[in-house]
Amino acid sequence: MKEMILAAKIEVYQKEELSEAYKLLLDTAKKASDSAYAPYSHFKVGCAVRLKSGRIVTGNNQENAAYTAGLCAERVAIHQATACFPDDPIESLALIAQMDGQWTKEVCTPCGECRQVMKEVEFRTLHPITMLLANATEIYKISGIDTLLPLGFNGSALSK
Numbered sequence: 001m002k003e004m005i006l007a008a009k010i011e012v013y014q015k016e017e018l019s020e021a022y023k024l025l026l027d028t029a030k031k032a033s034d035s036a037y038a039p040y041s042h043f044k045v046g047c048a049v050r051l052k053s054g055r056i057v058t059g060n061n062q063e064n065a066a067y068t069a070g071l072c073a074e075r076v077a078i079h080q081a082t083a084c085f086p087d088d089p090i091e092s093l094a095l096i097a098q099m100d101g102q103w104t105k106e107v108c109t110p111c112g113e114c115r116q117v118m119k120e121v122e123f124r125t126l127h128p129i130t131m132l133l134a135n136a137t138e139i140y141k142i143s144g145i146d147t148l149l150p151l152g153f154n155g156s157a158l159s160k
C-alpha cells in the first residue's frame with residue numbers, strides 16, 4: 001500500500017492587501033451580486049472573471065421555480081465569457097455572496113458543478129484560473145482549480 005497526500009495551498013488576504021486589479025475584480029463581483037435573481041434562496045451571488053485581455057465579464061445566480069433550471073453565478077459568468085470571447089482565456093475570478101443585504105460570514109465557495117466547468121475551461125485554454133473567494137473581510141486566493149477539485153476529470157481521459 002502507498003499513501004498519497006494531496007495538499008491545498010490557500011492564501012488568505014485582507015482587501016487592502018490585494019492588487020488594484022484584484023480589488024476592482026472583487027468590487028465588480030460585489031456589484032454583480034446586486035442583480036442576482038434569487039427569489040427562492042435569497043442567496044445572491046456575484047462573480048466577475050477577468051480575461052487575459054483585461055476585459056471583465058460578470059454573472060450572478062439566476063434561479064427558477066423549477067429549481068434545477070437555475071444557474072450559479074460562476075457558470076453564468078464563465079459561459080458568457082467563453083461564448084463571447086472564446087480566444088481570450090480566463091485568468092482570474094472573484095466570487096462573493098450576500099444574504100439579506102449582508103455579505104456572507106463564510107467566504108463563498110463554488111459548487112461541485114462550477115468546479116467541473118472551471119476544470120473544463122482550464123483544459124480548453126491551458127490557462128490556470130486564479131480564484132478570489134471572498135466574504136466581507138477576507139479573500140481566499142487559490143491558484144488553479146486542481147486545489148478545489150483534486151483528481152478532477154477532464155478531456156484528456158477521453159483522448160485515444
Ligand code: THU
Binds near residue numbers: 044063108114
Ligand atoms: N450559488 C451560486 O451562484 N454560486 C455558488 O458558488 C454557490 C451557490 C447559487 C445557486 C442558488 O441560486 C443559490 O446560490 C443557493 O444555492
